[in-house]
């Protein structure tokens with residue numbers, strides 16, 4: 001062996017063997033004699049690790065004997081997207097011997113991994129995405145979360161352009177799991193990315209792509225004019241017009257604050273669009289841009305505008321009209337806020353939880369008027385949204401399991417909407433967006449029947465121990481809502497260390513449904529502003545109840561992720577000697 005080169009044998013010996021296995025640092029290389037030449041590829045099948053020297057080589061194609069992936073023996077390139085290209089190696093004949101270089105031909109692990117992630121998204125192959133998530137973290141750094149950004153950008157450019165319906169739950173899950181990644185155990189961060197990527201791929205699979213739009217080239221329209229045009233387009237559900245206006249505003253240099261003001265105004269001209277999802281999605285789009293860079297704004301924001309343009313409006317829902325016309329009620333309350341000052345961002349911040357009893361009360365007018373009074377009284381809009389999010393979290397904390405199971409989603413919708421509104425108001429607190437406070441308050445009001453009878457908040461038992469393992473074991477069984485909440489509450493008496501990570505693990509080991517990811521992320525976000533407080537503890541208790549209610553599932557995604565992890569570590573997954581039958585032909 002010299003530096004990177006290993007002697008394989010004489011040409012005659014190698015030709016006679018057909019395939020020679022060479023040991024190199026960290027890997028085995030299969031060297032094949034083919035038509036008087038010598039080809040070398042990594043001996044581990046890139047799909048699930050079967051030894052390729054036990055495959056069949058015919059007409060230049062090497063076929064693995066496990067799941068029958070096929071490889072061009074000269075390059076390692078696969079004909080089957082579910083597998084991966086096998087690393088290939090240079091060979092040469094010198095000094096009467098065949099030599100193989102132990103350094104693979106392709107060296108840029110990050111670029112290669114991102115390419116595979118892009119292919120996994122296009123082909124909707126979970127194992128490819130799981131392997132890419134593990135490999136990307138390993139190729140960059142084990143700690144931190146900066147390594148996520150290129151994968152997020154890859155997924156954004158795909159997910160925001162390959163679905164005619166625009167931004168959907170997959171992009172939301174992807175962003176939510178990237179947001180919460182710093183609070184997860186480092187080993188679970190690739191799992192979070194994998195979940196997000198899988199849901200983006202599923203959302204786009206079989207969907208017509210989004211027809212591209214363009215900016216109004218040469219437009220001299222001001223941002224104020226463009227903002228009005230956008231609202232008018234959304235008003236009549238003209239998504240193409242809305243996207244062109246957004247692209248024009250971006251081309252004219254609008255930044256995050258201007259775009260936020262413009263788009264959230266359009267998203268709050270009507271009440272509680274699509275059960276809160278449209279505003280939530282739009283906020284997530286801005287959060288994603290904070291992670292991957294503003295240069296992706298054209299693709300991301302135009303995709304997020306589609307669910308806003310297509311949204312159902314609470315005005316169209318009977319429960320917002322009867323027995324109390326909440327739409328009229330909101331309009332009446334808001335009419336007093338016409339004089340709301342523009343300089344909302346400069347207001348001093350302070351807790352607004354004194355409003356929570358009113359927000360949870362029986363009188364929707366009192367709730368709406370209390371918020372308007374608070375705004376007119378100079379309180380910061382984001383503080384009001386934070387109080388609203390806390391009220392919504394209490395609806396989840398007090399959700400009795402005697403309710404219909406599907407109603408968990410109703411209280412979750414309100415909570416995640418209020419969390420999104422809080423984030424959006426921190427970003428750009430405009431008077432128009434403040435209307436969302438009243439919309440959220442009406443949703444909290446409507447959810448009141450889901451707290452009848454109200455579940456009791458758990459009493460912490462400081463003697464309980466074993467967190468997080470005991471908590472996770474608890475969630476191996478169904479119907480553990482109250483025990484799980486009590487365990488979390490008991491842990492929080494001592495410390496919050498590891499609580500969000502355990503909740504994250506509890507979500508990511510399941511085949512979680514969209515709203516469970518939202519619960520985790522919104523609770524993490526809202527707890528972050530209330531760390532160490534009783535209110536913060538109740539938010540995490542609320543999340544633990546929701547997560548426990550939705551566990552366990554078959555955990556199929558976890559199985560795939562574990563396979564990817566084991567493959568990455570070089571573990572052998574095949575054990576069936578019956579498959580060893582055929583050697584290289």
Ligand code: FES
Nearest residue numbers: 045048064067069
């Ligand atoms: S095709 Fe080779 S291990 Fe699956």
